[in-house]
Amino acid sequence: MTTAYPLQWPNGRARTPSYRRARANFTSSFAVSRDNLIAEVRRLGGRNLVISTNIPLRQDGLPYASFRKIDDEGVAVYFTYNGEQMSFACDRWDRVEHNMHAIVKTIDALRGIARWGTGDMMKAAFTGFTALPAPGAARSWREVIGVGPDVRDLAVVRAEYRRRVQEHHPDRPGGSHDAMAELNTAFAAAEKELKQ
Template sequence: MKFEKLNWPIGQPRTPKLSQKQARFNKDGKSITIAEAKRRLIREIELWTKSGQKWRIPHDSIIVTANWSVTEKGTVRSEKEPDDSGVAVYFELDGENYCLPCDQWNRAADNLAAIAAHLGAMRDQERWGVGTTKQSFQGYAALPPIAISPDEEWWQILKVSPNATLNEAKEAYRKLAKTNHPDVGGNRKDWDKIQKAWEIAQSQK
């Protein structure tokens, strides 16, 4: 498992900040910590695999993306709450890629705890024969998180200046869409990077 900067899945709507709520994923009357939320996630992931069998969710496939301060080794540096409390967890289950995002709550640790609880609920569906794994995860299928090279900045990908306004970035994004969108013969990987760069531009403006 490793932590990376928030990589919200494309096409997934965001919860407006004013609509986010205070969660009750507390422990002993105190707000849940990142460490506790991570522990809950690991526990739920491990419960998907029966003892002695091959991991259904390999630990090295798990990428927790959130805007916490992260070290070079991919661990959380501090408990300081980020401006964007959204969390998106990417992982592989039975050979398929999935992403569970959550931004319903006003603390990132609570959103991670919510994802852990959701994984547990989906496991119970399979356990009690309510549905298959694929049925439970329908709508959560995803490609691995889109990565932008550390040597690249959003403004370089959109081909604008570092001080470009949001309107200028938007105009550049639309211009690139005309020649890079897959519907007009563009490369899917290049287009995904352009979309990701546009998302980052919006979050920073």
């Protein structure tokens, strides 16, 4: 399940490094951006909206409009559209309200595709925004190691596992203990399945 607070960034979605975040030319306040986002998702036909940020929540579950400066200004939005889970995420700008406003503009543009009579393009565009599994959701060993369902040779799996170890080892730039633990667990599951 995706939580609204703290920020739950979609798995696999690249983050903008904090030093590359820029000041936007948007003039929208946080409260207006939040309300516009809710309205835009509603106009689209989205349901079960979750706005995930590092801003504490009001009692109704929405982020407070008055908050102190936070370290991570990213915004992730999750909702159901035509029975499918969708997610939008933005951390390009140095203010939460500006990232939220950028998502509003994106959804409005996609709604425009439908309004202008090219709805088949809208469905194709939404394919890229399909929500990735919620953080903490278990991924299959094939997904973690990066092999397709047709691979049955343990040697092929081992080779891909070793290649990924080189990328994700904690001693390497960009590597982490969590990624290595996930890889090791996935390889153990692969060995168990393929040795049978």
